[in-house]
Amino acid sequence: MMKNLLITNVTIVPMTAEESFIQNGYIFIESDVIKDVGHTPHPPHLKEQAKIIDGEGMVAIPGLINGHTHTPMSILRGYADDFPLMDWLKKMWAVEDRMTEEDIYWSSMLSMVEMIKSGTTTFCDMYYGMDRIAIGVEKSGMRALLSQGIIEGDSGGEELLTETVEFVRNWDKSANQRIHALLSPHAPYTCSPSLIEKMVEQAHILDCSIHTHLAETREEINIISERHGDTPIALMEKIGLFTRHVVAAHGVYLTDEEIDILKRRQVGLIHNPKSNMKLASGVAPIAQMLDKGVTIGIGTDGAASNNTLDMFEEMRFASLMQKVSLEDPMALPAYETLKMGTSRGAAALNIVDQVGTIEAGKKADITLIDFRKAHLSPVNDVVSHLIYSAKASDVAYTIVDGSVLMNNGKLTTIDEEEVTWHIEKIKNNLL
Ligand SMILES: CSC[C@H]1O[C@@H](n2cnc3c(O)ncnc32)[C@H](O)[C@@H]1O
Numbered sequence: 001m002m003k004n005l006l007i008t009n010v011t012i013v014p015m016t017a018e019e020s021f022i023q024n025g026y027i028f029i030e031s032d033v034i035k036d037v038g039h040t041p042h043p044p045h046l047k048e049q050a051k052i053i054d055g056e057g058m059v060a061i062p063g064l065i066n067g068h069t070h071t072p073m074s075i076l077r078g079y080a081d082d083f084p085l086m087d088w089l090k091k092m093w094a095v096e097d098r099m100t101e102e103d104i105y106w107s108s109m110l111s112m113v114e115m116i117k118s119g120t121t122t123f124c125d126m127y128y129g130m131d132r133i134a135i136g137v138e139k140s141g142m143r144a145l146l147s148q149g150i151i152e153g154d155s156g157g158e159e160l161l162t163e164t165v166e167f168v169r170n171w172d173k174s175a176n177q178r179i180h181a182l183l184s185p186h187a188p189y190t191c192s193p194s195l196i197e198k199m200v201e202q203a204h205i206l207d208c209s210i211h212t213h214l215a216e217t218r219e220e221i222n223i224i225s226e227r228h229g230d231t232p233i234a235l236m237e238k239i240g241l242f243t244r245h246v247v248a249a250h251g252v253y254l255t256d257e258e259i260d261i262l263k264r265r266q267v268g269l270i271h272n273p274k275s276n277m278k279l280a281s282g283v284a285p286i287a288q289m290l291d292k293g294v295t296i297g298i299g300t301d302g303a304a305s306n307n308t309l310d311m312f313e314e315m316r317f318a319s320l321m322q323k324v325s326l327e328d329p330m331a332l333p334a335y336e337t338l339k340m341g342t343s344r345g346a347a348a349l350n351i352v353d354q355v356g357t358i359e360a361g362k363k364a365d366i367t368l369i370d371f372r373k374a375h376l377s378p379v380n381d382v383v384s385h386l387i388y389s390a391k392a393s394d395v396a397y398t399i400v401d402g403s404v405l406m407n408n409g410k411l412t413t414i415d416e417e418e419v420t421w422h423i424e425k426i427k428n429n430l431l
């Protein structure tokens, strides 16, 4: 079956060079890879070889990258709002203890529906029951970095570590390389240094990245200081966490020296502005970290602390939060923010060789936004509109690995009604 695609008459924001874009262009996709990007007219022979998507009135961007989430938490959307992190977590953990693998599967599928519909092509997930989520990722066609999160309970982490190592062995580079498997100590306050050291050792053996929460709240800083006489980042540096590539969510409370460590160790820092605002965790020093050259992506966190998985909203909050907190309207401008949602996000997740830009040789992960809307008119500045005006519902096509997962607003791989039917049933039993 022919799997080539030709997107015509489209405005392209490739995210390859500063602020460059193609006003009327084409993108030719062969199987899962972008083969050619150029100005209209396209070479005539391409038309015969491909299914055509007419991009008239649309803008193509690299698929959005949600750098940190917990997909099954969509079942907990609106369940325990308006608490600070540690109180909120206790409420989450009480329900999570009762969640079955089926609950995890369908809740995670609900998140994938929301993400595909809002133009996200890659997500980096941390949760329990990852085998079921990986099966969902295979079905949905999305790209994902998956990690079985470990919270070290009374039983100790050894058994959990064996399971998660098995997960990495089974799933890493599967689904045509759409799935990357990672190891995941949940946070420095839920895992002991000795367990984290063992996880780092395993990550070296498995040659995989590590995904964790770091420096999220003032309370975390106090807990780690009381227990270990250090800050979270300094403790992680001492125990060797950063000898592997690390995806670190939050990074709200950081000193200058710690920012230097994140830069030197090439940590992928994921900013979660909405979750940080809703839990009143604090304002991450994003502008300062960008100045120092830290690689920063953007994530939604889970739908229980956000309460959506909408990367357009997340990018908008990221930019506005820096402006207001620094009292500087020039802080985190639109193009910088879009980078964090695309190319920088890919770099933060260490998958920049695969995705993050629209250019020949990259995997074909592309989002098409329909600009023929009142709230996007007139098109004075495409990138400004993407950050300050666009909505999830403006997304018309979501393409991953050359497969169209949403075709002119219609999902092709997931039956949304089936998912919401299961969600209603689960909600009635679980909550
Ligand atoms: C071990 S699986 C993931 C674990 O993380 C919890 N979680 C969700 N959001 C946050 C957050 O912002 N900080 C820390 N932990 C979080 C979730 O409830 C799962 O238990």
Ligand SMILES: [Zn+2]
Pocket: 068, 069, 070, 213, 249, 301, 302
């Ligand atoms: Zn999180």
